Amino acid sequence: MTTVFDPVRLGGLELPNRLVMAPMTRNRADDDGVPTPIMATYYAQRASAGLIVAEASTPNAVGQTYPNITALHNDAHVAGWRRVTEAVGAAGGRMFVQLQHGGRIGHPDNSGGLHPLAPSPVPLPDTIFTPRGHQPAVVPAEMSADDIRTTVADFAAAARRAVDAGFAGVEVHGGNGYLLHQFLASGTNHRTDGYGGSPAGRIRFVVEVVRAVAEAVGPERVGLRIAPGVTANGMHEDDAETVYPALVGALSGSGLAYLHVVFADPDQPLFQHIRKLWEGTLIANPMLPWPGPLPADGGLREGERLLAAGADLVSLGRAFLANPDLVERLRLGAPLNPLRDKGLMYVGGEEGYTDYPALTETS
Numbered sequence: 056m057t058t059v060f061d062p063v064r065l066g067g068l069e070l071p072n073r074l075v076m077a078p079m080t081r082n083r084a085d086d087d088g089v090p091t092p093i094m095a096t097y098y099a100q101r102a103s104a105g106l107i108v109a110e111a112s113t114p115n116a117v118g119q120t121y122p123n124i125t126a127l128h129n130d131a132h133v134a135g136w137r138r139v140t141e142a143v144g145a146a147g148g149r150m151f152v153q154l155q156h157g158g159r160i161g162h163p164d165n166s167g168g169l170h171p172l173a174p175s176p177v178p179l180p181d182t183i184f185t186p187r188g189h190q191p192a193v194v195p196a197e198m199s200a201d202d203i204r205t206t207v208a209d210f211a212a213a214a215r216r217a218v219d220a221g222f223a224g225v226e227v228h229g230g231n232g233y234l235l236h237q238f239l240a241s242g243t244n245h246r247t248d249g250y251g252g253s254p255a256g257r258i259r260f261v262v263e264v265v266r267a268v269a270e271a272v273g274p275e276r277v278g279l280r281i282a283p284g285v286t287a288n289g290m291h292e293d294d295a296e297t298v299y300p301a302l303v304g305a306l307s308g309s310g311l312a313y314l315h316v317v318f319a320d321p322d323q324p325l326f327q328h329i330r331k332l333w334e335g336t337l338i339a340n341p342m343l344p345w346p347g348p349l350p351a352d353g354g355l356r357e358g359e360r361l362l363a364a365g366a367d368l369v370s371l372g373r374a375f376l377a378n379p380d381l382v383e384r385l386r387l388g389a390p391l392n393p394l395r396d397k398g399l400m401y402v403g404g405e406e407g408y409t410d411y412p413a414l415t416e417t418s
């Protein structure tokens with residue numbers, strides 16, 4: 056039986072194990088979205104993951120979600136990320152980065168005055184954190200055909216920059232309520248042109264982004280993350296059972312590095328259907344209690360259930376956040392560090408970031 060400790064090939068990489076550090080936004084970039092030196096330390100500490108998927112990084116200015124999120128649309132972003140990839144490489148690790156456009160999850164105060172764009176003018180039913188505190192979400196502007204073309208090109212350019220910065224590849228974020236998910240979901244996509252309406256219309260933007268990114272850097276350097284049916288960030292999907300098979304069917308066989316499914320439940324028919332349809336490597340992020348507390352094994356048992364159900368790799372978020380040497384701890388059956396104050400997740404500084412000890416530091 057395959058275990059998370061078995062090696063596996065992913066795209067052009069040989070991974071020493073099947074444990075993936077899930078992308079996690081930690082708001083440690085500077086005010087211009089440039090990764091800071093503590094980020095190199097944090098990721099290098101976690102280099103024993105089979106693969107690290109670095110946190111959401113914005114492909115253009117208007118797609119910026121919150122303050123201090125990393126970006127990948129200018130040379131300073133590339134230089135900042137290069138410090139991170141070099142540190143991870145020196146520590147023996149392998150790294151992709153996630154590309155995320157916020158769509159309606161954004162605010163002019165977070166994007167240099169630019170007004171958020173989305174498939175339809177449907178606002179986030181929530182507040183948005185800005186440098187001036189929480190503010191009501193604005194009604195996003197409906198993307199024109201030209202906005203769509205530009206955004207697709209921005210994703211491709213960001214992917215090229217990611218490779219220049221030393222990443223082995225990029226993960227396109229199609230989940231969790233951000234722009235691509237907003238196109239997929241019936242609740243946020245009310246368009247009447249070729250990018251809305253039927254499932255075939257609603258998947259079109261995502262397919263175009265993924266194809267453009269794959270053309271820019273090679274399909275073996277590209278993953279796609281999806282979150283079928285996830286209701287975070289005010290999302291609503293009437294027909295996930297139709298939309299996701301259509302999306303996965305359209306992209307299966309295009310040689311992508313992987314498909315990454317968030318909150319995957321091995322007993323769910325849609326997960327099983329997606330597994331059957333997707334010809335390539337599948338990373339599954341288990342369904343664990345959210346916001347917590349985490350199980351004592353950080354999600355290992357759920358991960359093993361997913362491997363048994365056909366996933367090839369397992370991604371864990373919070374367990375990697377709190378345990379720089381998670382792979383070793385799980386291999387040894389050693390206790391895990393508990394997650395500390397949730398308030399430390401999305402703020403600057405080393406506390407709750409680089410100061411979680413490894414086993415060698417606790418014994």
Ligand SMILES: Cc1cc2nc3c(=O)[nH]c(=O)nc-3n(C[C@H](O)[C@H](O)[C@H](O)COP(=O)(O)O)c2cc1C
Pocket residue numbers: 077078079080081110111153228231280317318340341342343354370371372373374400401
């Ligand atoms: C602090 C934090 C930040 C996150 N940021 C992102 C992100 O940038 N992109 C993303 O796709 N998911 C993000 N997530 C979701 C994780 O990738 C993962 O799906 C989630 O934590 C569930 O996995 P877990 O139960 O192992 O933590 C974040 C989660 C946490 C806890």
